[in-house]
Amino acid sequence: MQDTEIHPALAQIMNEHRARMLLVIGNKNYSSWSMRPWVLMKAFGIPFEEIRILLGQPDTTSRIAEYSTAGKVPVLVANDITVWDSLAICEFLADQFSILNLWPEDVAARAHARSICAEMHAGFSSLRFDMPMNIRASLPGKGRTLGAQADIGRICEIWEDCFSRYGATEYLFGSFSIADAYFAPVVMRFRTYGVSLAPALQAYADRIAIHPAVLQWMREANAETETMAWHDARSEK
Template sequence: MQNTELDPTLSQTLDAAKKSSLKLVIANKNYSSWSMRPWLVMTAFGIPFEEILVSLDRPDTSSRIAQYSSAGRVPVLIAGKTTVWDSLAICEYLAEQFPDKSLWPRDVAARAIARSVCAEMHSGFTALRTAMWMNIRASFPGKGRTPQAQADIARICEIWEDCLARSGPHQFLFGDFSIADAYYAPVVMRFRTFGVWLAPALQAYVDRVVAHPAVSQWMREAIAEPERIEKYDVYPD
């Protein structure tokens, strides 16, 4: 009887080839906080992918995104015949596909907390998003300080303080860089743009995030983008 099982080495090679064909559809790096999250995860952990950038606020933006997902939003991960169109779902998919890379913390309790703080960011902080949008190139110090946004800032600081108290004052939220840090990186961008004052330990965490190679690369490419969207570049009085 013929053995139809693949040689383990060949199987691993084919699996690697499949994973290297990942495509990530994102929007402008300067403005798209949701795009930033999975891009950082894939870049920080050395997961090869093809970047497909769809510029926002263009006549063909909606039609171009619709080519990849009927949900009409980015980011979108295309993995062969599988399409994942939500940033947290993308990160979970990647964690399952690359278990050896420890995208989530290895400790069970830490992993549960990391998922919780990511889910809170994923579904909450609406006031902060509305009043203090992401624009890496801009500087709006003191703007957007609505009472609701201030409450969101206070809650984020509480999350960071709690996580850093567990992991150590000179670490990322759960020790090594993880999905959780990628999820809060756009908040770091917002705090820098809007000049949010932070306690020294939290400002040091912000500085560590900014200095991370994947974050630094995203910021450089965001600053270099030629596109400008006026409604995000000017803060109304």
């Protein structure tokens, strides 16, 4: 399922359980953590309502606290269940809507996909700090610290390994999955900072960038007018 139509079985599940999904996110231009579950839900046609809370504002903390005491976005509210943290949200959705195969079906591939998402979730701190997501910007060559360059190299290694191991031609594990949604913000960074990739990896990044869910996120990010001074200052170094 790779478009925004609602899967018939999913529609039945949502109706039977009277499921109401509310996804709380930050600015689309800057919030890479928010992008992951948003893109995933759009890609698989999981209906949800969106609450966008502007980051870096005087009322940001208090507004997020209305949904989660963790104080960060994204947050998913599913009826009386609250899930915070982007990876936990993706896992929750995979459990709730197993019919959609948000993770790869093959056991080994699924374990691999979970591993690279966990690695992305916990690591790559230099890339995050030195090349923060800023979709509206065009800053080729900026942020290329030794740490960021090492992180880029590791990401390329991960992608190459996936394509080599599973013989996928479009996405990391064949069909679009949580893994591709998880690396979508990386693709946004590579575009902003003009990161050169090997042809096969560039082709993958280009496919992610034209996925309908990613395109919608990018359009809405480009339509935003709010700015974050710290984020923009970091981007330009």
